[in-house]
Amino acid sequence: MEIKDIYKSFDGKKVLNGFCAEFKQGESYCIMGKSGCGKTTLLNIITGIIKADSGEVITEPNTKLSVVFQEDRLCERLSAVANVRIVCNKNCSVNSIVSSLEAVGLTKADIKKPVSELSGGMRRRTAIVRAVMADSSVIILDEPFKGLDAETKEKTIRYILDSTKGRTLIIITHDEEDTVFLNGNIIYMNSSE
């Protein structure tokens, strides 16, 4: 996936000013930058949620994306399993979803509940499992470890790295520590760059 000369302004304020990057298949990338430098705007442009003023996102034909958004964006009345299940293809079994949710620290009891009854951290991990288990070749995670304690974060990072081999991983974060754990290529974004 290649991002070429992306420009984006909101109400005359430049957020992305000719941003370029190349993401190779199967590698991990950490996009770093201070709050407000346009990281989430970039994610929204890559996913097609918003359009860039100019520039292009070049992808291989039939590239499938999966995303952990800044907000969890879960279907509140559904269980964690059902939330993951709706993005999976037919080959994905319920048992494999349950194993994945357990791998990130959710218990069998949590898994059965509607996600509206789960804690912020559990919801976050459900959103991560959803993105990882979806049938996609590129996974984008926007501040995925927000609200997770150190132990859960480590467990979740291990799960992500073990389950995404061969797929492109793009993690948007402002935490330097995440880049050490994830051991990926680092792309720094400055304001309006």
Add this chain to the structure above:
Amino acid sequence: MRISIMSDKKAVKSLQYAFAVIFWLALWHFASLKINKSIILVSPAEVIKTLFSLVRETAFWSAVMFSFIRIAGGFFLALVFGTALAVTASSVAFVKALLSPLISAMKSTPVASFVILVLLWLPSRNLAVVISFLMVFPIIYTNVLNGILNVDKKLIEMADVFKIGKVKKMLYIYLPDVMPFFISACTVSLGMSWKSGIAAEVIGQPDGSIGERLYKSKLLLETPDLFAWTVVIIVISYVFERLFLLLLKLISDRIERGGIAWK
């Protein structure tokens, strides 16, 4: 413990309701005794007696079926068209704009005006279908449209990014948010369809309808019949409303359970 507290509360509520019903029946009974003219106000006992003699007539059941089929038919037609057009209007701005003045006009036009207009165009036999439809359609359309427009946009974006199929999107993203609007629209419009349908029959007097029987009772000053038919309308309307809302609840629970089920 919790179950027992809840069932206690339910029992108190039922008792309160029963007390309220008995209170109003007693008031009605004493008022009829005081007036002592059954042509003006019949007693509840007399109404029940008339009701028992009515249900033994074949004509009673054919009148009930006549009106039920037409009013329920108009209601279901409005349900289908109201929902379909709300879905279309939610995605095609032109349809929404085109329907907007029509819906406003339908909401504020009196039932009597509709009845007289429809009588100019259609035979009175089908009047209740059209009137029930015209009263229910704007309520269903407006509520379903509001429900669709209130669906969390961020969830729709998520579904688009993950390329979730149309059926799953409808079942798990749209339906949970639209269902409360739909149920509330049905609750309001079920009673309204009966009120307007019977009012239309009273004006149009199609042969063999409840409305016609009601009108004749008034014309011949058969007050017990008038009250008995009114009770019949209330009962049918209530039973129809309860059964339909129960069915809706079962469907909505099934959809929800289907999602929550993990195996």
